[in-house]
Amino acid sequence: MELIxxxxxxYAAKAMNGEKVSQEKIDKIIEAAxxxxxxxxxxxxxxxxxxxxxxxxxxxxxxxxxxVVSDCSHLLVFAAWDTYTAERINKMFDxxxxxxxxxxxxxxxxxxxxxxxxxxxxxxxxxxxxAKQAYIAFSTAITAAAFEGVDSTPLEGFDPAEVDKILGLRxxxxxxxxxxxxxYRDTEKDWLVNLTKVRKSKEDLVTLIE
Numbered sequence: 001m002e003l004i005x006x007x008x009x010x011y012a013a014k015a016m017n018g019e020k021v022s023q024e025k026i027d028k029i030i031e032a033a034x035x036x037x038x039x040x041x042x043x044x045x046x047x048x049x050x051x052x053x054x055x056x057x058x059x060x061x062x063x064x065x066x067x068v069v070s071d072c073s074h075l076l077v078f079a080a081w082d083t084y085t086a087e088r089i090n091k092m093f094d095x096x097x098x099x100x101x102x103x104x105x106x107x108x109x110x111x112x113x114x115x116x117x118x119x120x121x122x123x124x125x126x127x128x129x130x131a132k133q134a135y136i137a138f139s140t141a142i143t144a145a146a147f148e149g150v151d152s153t154p155l156e157g158f159d160p161a162e163v164d165k166i167l168g169l170r171x172x173x174x175x176x177x178x179x180x181x182x183x184y185r186d187t188e189k190d191w192l193v194n195l196t197k198v199r200k201s202k203e204d205l206v207t208l209i210e
Contacts, residue, residue, distance in 0.1 A: 003147060010146035011197060012153050013068060015190040016183035021073040025148045029182065030076075032144030036137040040114060042092050044084065045134035046174060048077040048167055058166050063158035063179065072153070072181030077163065078138045079174040080130035084118035131177040138178050145182055155179040 060069040093111045097103050145152040163176040187193050
């Protein structure tokens with residue numbers, strides 16, 4: 001019930017007051033994103049955490065000048081792999097074997113299946129798949145932020161190519177997928193702050209098949 005209350009409290013903040021979020025809370029939000037499920041456990045993305053005011057201002061200019069980009073405490077950029085490669089796949093499978101301390105035949109067969117599939121696909125198709133995985137972690141971060149009493153604003157309204165240039169992502173084999181400003185709502189400037197949350201009814205949203 002506590003989580004549901006927190007999710008009812010949260011909304012996409014339209015104005016933030018610049019107050020800093022404690023590092024402890026930021027660490028918990030990022031850890032929640034790190035623990036999010038992804039396809040085959042590959043975690044095909046990275047999270048760029050920005051507190052530099054100048055960088056935030058640069059991104060604001062190519063994000064429809066949305067004030068939350070510059071006025072947030074921390075700006076999270078979820079950047080997905082630009083494609084799947086044998087090296088990237090093997091790195092995650094090797095990590096699994098190292099952490100678990102043994103090799104599993106079924107797991108190794110699954111590795112070979114992925115190696116014979118993903119690297120041969122079109123890079124754009126692979127990026128789209130990787131970006132979907134980044135969104136899972138992104139959603140988990142939003143939920144964790146709400147649980148910590150931290151406001152967030154999911155942002156797709158930006159120029160990904162320009163963000164990639166500002167952060168040098170393409171050189172790292174990454175492409176920006178979605179942004180998440182974290183901070184605290186400005187109750188005097190945010191027109192959305194006191195409006196009732198609107199969602200579909202459970203009956204309109206859920207179909208039960210028995």
